[in-house]
Amino acid sequence: MMKLFLSPTSPFARKVKVALMEKNLYPDVEEIPVDPWSSPAELIRANPLCQVPTLVTGEGLALANSDSILDWLESRFPEPALRPANDPDRGRAMAIAAQAHGLMQYTVDIVLERRRPASQRSATFTDRRMAAIGRVVTALGDRFLPTPGFGIDGIGVACALGYLDLRLPEYPWRERSPSLTRWFSGVASRPSLQASAPPV
Ligand SMILES: N[C@@H](CCC(=O)N[C@@H](CS)C(=O)NCC(=O)O)C(=O)O
Structure with a gap:
């Protein structure tokens, strides 16, 4: 089970949620709604940057930064692909x-x-x-x-x-x-x- 720290208005968190849904992974995700600006201890423990999105993988690795999270998702769950396979x-x-x-x-x-x-x-x-x-x-x-x-x-x-x-x-x-x-x-x-x- 993955955990996704998110806030309802964050466009970065939305990007990750949409990618997880497009990869049909959302049934395996527990949403943890937080307000990053109130510095919740649970978020800081996972991600010292105290930002959403933060994705905690099934192995317990906490990933910050939406593009890094999308990179990880693409390599861990390649199908369906969200990136064309080849250049250009x-x-x-x-x-x-x-x-x-x-x-x-x-x-x-x-x-x-x-x-x-x-x-x-x-x-x-x-x-x-x-x-x-x-x-x-x-x-x-x-x-x-x-x-x-x-x-x-x-x-x-x-x-x-x-x-x-x-x-x-x-x-x-x-x-x-x-x-x-x-x-x-x-x-x-x-x-x-x-x-x-x-x-x-
Ligand atoms: N580069 C980050 C930006 C994330 C970000 O700025 N998140 C905002 C919410 S929209 C946040 O958590 N801000 C709290 C803070 O910066 O202290 C990403 O792509 O995920």
Whole structure:
């Protein structure tokens, strides 16, 4: 039995949950919902970084960092594969997944910045992050549209866009990219995305 520390709004944790579901492994996973910001002892014991997601394997190994967890899952449970077997498709999927990961991280950065007292906020930092978010959304639609099927690239992009909708609902990313909008609508009904959707 694996254990997954997660919080309902974390896009990184959602990525791991979706991957576990797409690999049909979720019946073997015990969910441990935590708020990492309250520094729960159980999470710190497993992962000194005190972050979600943290996956504790059946052997008791605690893995942090969503991409490391996906790497481990892919080597431990290769089927169904979430990565193309060979280049150039494999490289392309990883390139898209990396953009999606950055999109999540930059959106989280803005959320954290907004939580700071007004006197400590940096408009320069927020503007820099917003500009990059805009570029990534455009690039995902123009040249980095996830490949058919729903592997690490699609999972990452869907979780990143879902998190944009949750945290920056005023940001009109759909206007920037009709092709990305169409792709997102096409995958939205997948059971893994439905079951992991953040609370509204
Ligand atoms: N690089 C990590 C980022 C994980 C992360 O930032 N998780 C956030 C929740 S969205 C967290 O646990 N934050 C608590 C903290 O940083 O103290 C990953 O890909 O898993």
